[in-house]
Amino acid sequence: MFQSFFQEVREVDRDNEVNRILGAFKLNPFEQMGLRFDCTQDEVKRQYRKVSLLIHPDKCKHPLATSAFEVLGHANSQLSNEDFMREFRHSLNLARDEVRKERRKKTKNDAVVRLASVIHEGGREGVEAEWEHTEEFHELWKVKSRDMLARYEWRRRKLTKRLKEEEERIEESEAETRKKMKATKEHTKKWEETRENRVGTWRNFVQKKGKSKKGTNMLGGIKPPKLKVEDEEHTYIQRPVQEQWRPAQPKPAGPQ
Structure with a gap:
């Protein structure tokens, strides 16, 4: 009876741990591992060993145990990566500095904090150092880090999107340039292939034009202007044909 009871308790603990891991803030591996931000590397190793045995898919019957185990492994690899x-x-650290700044601004005129600073051996700095070891400080640090990490992730995704759009634009521009170069190359090739045909057509045209000029009364291919003749049906006066090209007589000088 007691054995079955403790077995059920262990199963509940396994299910709760799976739900905790999957519900943790995805951008913070410390929260996925269930650790404080100021933990050591040895504490990370011990916690990973403990939780991995608890939620291992071979021992945990939760339907999402495999997903939780993968999340835990990824968090452990991130915490073991020095560059990351x-x-x-x-x-x-930036989030912690923000919490400290807000704390000092909030407790600037706090009588309790002033009294504690007077009594404490380390003064105000000693009081703040002790406060930073409390769960209250760690929870505030956790909330502030979530906000900061979320903003960083949003900026990173936005920058990634812009870079992707710029790469696509460059690829489209290069594709258009290659298309134009290909069209120019094909046009040049076709132009060279039809050179003889064009030259032969021009020669035939010149030869036919030369033949058509033979036997004409044109001087250099220019026709003389038509001469005006007298026409009695019109009211205006026209010069005779003989006088058409005669220059006009100059007017006599002096008074008329």
Whole structure:
């Protein structure tokens, strides 16, 4: 009886741990592992060993145990990566500084904090150092880090989207350039292939034009202008044909 009871309790613990891992903040591996931000690397190893045995798919009957186990493994690999932890610690430190700044602003005129600073051996700094070891500080740090990591992730995705759009634009531009170059090359090739045909057509045209000029009364291919003649049906006066090309007589000088 007691054995079955403890077995049911263990199953409940396994299911609760699976739900906790899958419901944790996805951008923070410390929360997925269930650790404080100020833990050591040895604590990370011990926690991973403990939780992995608890939610292992071979022992846990939860339908999402495999997914939780994969999330736990990914979180452990991130916490073991020095390059990742260097950047991640920087983000956590910025969030911690924000919490400290808000704390000092909030307790600037707090009489209790002032009295504690007077009594404490380390003064105000000693009071703040002790407060940073409390769960209250860690919860505030956790909330602030979530906000900061979410903003960083949004900026990263936005930048990634812009870079992808720029790459697509460059690819389209290069494809259009290649298309134009191909069309120009094909046009040049076709132009060279039809050179003889064009030259032969021009020669035939010149020869036919030369033959058509033979036997004509045109001087250099230009026709003389038509001469005006007298026409009695019109009211205006026209010069005779003989006088058409005669220059006009100059007017006599002096008074008329």
